[in-house]
Every structure is written in C-alpha cells, then in structure tokens.
Amino acid sequence: MIAFKNPDVYQSVSAFSPIVAPTQVTWGQKAFTAYLGDDKQAWADYDSVALLEKHHLEIKQKNLPILIEQGDKDEFLHTQLKPELFCQMADKLGVHYQFNLQAGFDHSYYFIASFIGEHIAFHAKYLK
Secondary structure: OHHHHOHHHOOOEEEEOOOOOHHHOHHHHHHHHHHHOOOHHHHHHHOHHHHHHHHHHHHHHHOOOEEEEEEOOOOOHHHHHOHHHHHHHHHHHOOOOEEEEEOOOOOOHHHHHHHHHHHHHHHHHHOO
16 A cells, blocks of 8 residues: 555565455445544545556556455455456456566465565565
C-alpha cells in the first residue's frame, strides 16, 4: 500500500498472501469499521486495488516492480485474499506485475520461509 501511494520513493514492492482488496471482503470491512469507522473513502487509502486504480499512472511511469506470492492451498484464497481482483485491475490498467501461484502451499509460516529468498533477490535486483 505504501509503495502504491509513494511509487517515487520505492524501488520495488512485494507481498505474501495479501488481502488485496480489504474493502471488498469481510476481514477488511470488520477491521476498517473498528479502526476507521464507517467512512468507506478512508478505507480506500488502505486497499491495494483501490490505490492501484488511483495511482496507476505514477506506478506505470516509475515502472514499479510488483511481486505477489500466493499458495494455491491457502484456505483464505477465494474468500478473503482474492488476488484475482488485483490481477484484473492491473491488467485493465496496463500495470505490470508478477503473480506466482505456488502449488501445494497454504497460509503458513512454511510458505513464507520457502519463498523469502526469492523476494529478497527480487528486491536486491532493483535496489540502486
């Protein structure tokens, strides 16, 4: 989220199993109501899909490298995480990204431990 709001100060951004559109799922709606109240405009400032839509021109101009890692056995994949919403918006806006759906992995520490090296290498490639 922070990188989408400030693409000029980030070299790359990545996430493991993110809730990409918290304004559209129950976990996010419950948390936002508790922390931000009922102002759905305020919620959008913490929603990656909404921020991508709002800042896509700056993100494209910067050519900000984006990496999302997701396990295909994640029990929250289709109900709360919904990475397809991010992918659909990025495709619609012409924003480049890399989405890796990892076979056999769930929402566990083991998933992150298995792919953290790739994320470190991804960021190292873009650090200047």
